Amino acid sequence: MEALARSVGEALLKAGASAVTAESCTGGWVAEALTAIPGSSAWFEGGFVSYSYDAKQRMLGVKAETLEQYGAVSEPVVTQMAEGALANSSADISVAISGIAGPDGGSKEKPVGTVWLAWAVRGKPTVTCLSFFHGDRETVRRQAVIQALEGLLAYLPD
Template identity: 55%
Template sequence: MDHLYSLAKQLGDVLADAQLTITTAESCTGGGIAYCLTDVAGSSQWFHQAFVTYSNDAKQRLVKVPDMALEQYGAVSEPVVMAMAEGARERANADVAIAVSGVAGPSGGSEEKPVGTVWFAWAWREDETETEVCHFDGHRRQVREQTIAHALGHVLNRLQ
């Protein structure tokens, strides 16, 4: 977890210097990204709130994911993480939002979405949303930690 703290600290320094705020909408990480960010002293300067949207109902209520997206594509999909990121950014009035939804395992995977499949979305204040799907190896904790590292690393790379 030291590498995750280091990544969160670097990102926090960049956010603070740029006077930007960040929020998260998390499913498969269960708040792990928010935990890493708020583990950094002074994070209240650039992190105000997060959304743990583990269930479909929470995704709909908290970050405005449309029923149709969940029904048509499932929770682990590009349309759903895009809606999660955009809804979280808007609800938190943040400059950037990270959203993740995936299959951390050990069960729950399918042929189409095997264990280790994670969809990411990053919504930026400029009304730009980026998405990516990754396939991570390892057990549940490893998939979740790789997800956190990738989510934070993408924002850090974009802002540097």
């Protein structure tokens, strides 16, 4: 994970870009992975940890009706989280994560390990991804962090 975070930092620095995170089930782990890299203040703006519905609405502008209709672990919510992180920062790219890390909280429709991610870049369509991870809580969260970092590399602005 450290090598991947370092690669994200190098790519952001080379592009003259900065990143922001909007995290729910990972609790700030993506931001922690990025800020563990020396010099990250040159390319990492900050992060939002929005675990509750209220925090998602206040900090990121997620609409109450979207949360009510789709639930926090959904494509519309994670899209609004990623776009809200950009709107509330001066970063060039954002990543948002919302999922069910377990061990409880899953359902038949959204089992434990269900994670939605979104990456937003100014002036481009937001990209989303639905993943189904396996393992215990830490393993699900770790896999989500890795996927978030890989997406930052893949969708980094030109």
